[in-house]
Amino acid sequence: MPATAVTRARVAPRGCGSARTQGDIYLEFALHLLDPAALMACLVDPPIPFDQRLWGVPSIGVRTFPDLDGVTHLVDVVGQDAYPETLDFLTEALRLGISRKIPGDFAFDELTPQSTVRLIHARALVTNHAHFSVCPDFSCPVGHQAGEACFHTLHHATPRDEDGTRTTPSGRYPLRSEAPGVTPQYTMANFLTVPVSHLVLVRHPDPAVNQRQLERLRHARIPVVLADA
Numbered sequence: 629m630p631a632t633a634v635t636r637a638r639v640a641p642r643g644c645g646s647a648r649t650q651g652d653i654y655l656e657f658a659l660h661l662l663d664p665a666a667l668m669a670c671l672v673d674p675p676i677p678f679d680q681r682l683w684g685v686p687s688i689g690v691r692t693f694p695d696l697d698g699v700t701h702l703v704d705v706v707g708q709d710a711y712p713e714t715l716d717f718l719t720e721a722l723r724l725g726i727s728r729k730i731p732g733d734f735a736f737d738e739l740t741p742q743s744t745v746r747l748i749h750a751r752a753l754v755t756n757h758a759h760f761s762v763c764p765d766f767s768c769p770v771g772h773q774a775g776e777a778c779f780h781t782l783h784h785a786t787p788r789d790e791d792g793t794r795t796t797p798s799g800r801y802p803l804r805s806e807a808p809g810v811t812p813q814y815t816m817a818n819f820l821t822v823p824v825s826h827l828v829l830v831r832h833p834d835p836a837v838n839q840r841q842l843e844r845l846r847h848a849r850i851p852v853v854l855a856d857a
């Protein structure tokens with residue numbers, strides 16, 4: 629086990645459940661500690677449509693792909709059961725950082741410090757964005773105007789409670805004005821791309837399980853942390 633200092637995501641109630649499973653492996657990224665400029669570099673704006681069938685990704689899950697330089701990246705489809713709306717996931721990630729469970733049969737030896745995770749959500753891109761040109765409080769840090777294809781249209785399109793907020797396991801968050809009479813249309817898209825900074829193995833009470841999992845992580849070229857949560 630390399631003694632590497634990493635910046636952990638926070639352990640707290642999440643949409644995907646309050647407890648991480650003992651003996652499972654998680655990929656983490658401390659999105660909650662980024663400054664606004666670094667955060668903007670991770671946000672994919674406008675989100676890039678993603679054809680799930682073409683990519684052969686299950687409805688919830690990850691797969692890898694190599695880029696032209698031979699670096700392995702992941703695509704990770706965020707489940708709508710845990711995160712019905714894209715902003716539910718992003719808001720939690722801004723509060724707690726990102727923590728994603730990686731399936732047991734994953735090829736960890738393909739991960740390098742250059743690897744990234746492309747996060748996908750079924751409702752990440754508002755396709756009838758032109759109808760949102762009427763929203764007076766629209767704003768986008770990269771300069772998109774109201775009505776253009778833009779990640780931030782989600783702040784106007786996302787369903788909300790009567791008081792204009794949504795409730796998630798990590799707390800409430802506010803939304804912006806709605807476009808009266810408009811039913812938002814969405815498509816699945818890549819909305820966030822983050823580095824793979826480190827992996828976490830959540831300690832199992834049976835040392836043999838930890839040993840077996842650490843063996844599988846032995847050839848990962850990024851830091852591995854054994855943690856109690």
Ligand SMILES: [Zn+2]
Pocket residue numbers: 673674768769770771772777778779780
């Ligand atoms: Zn924008």
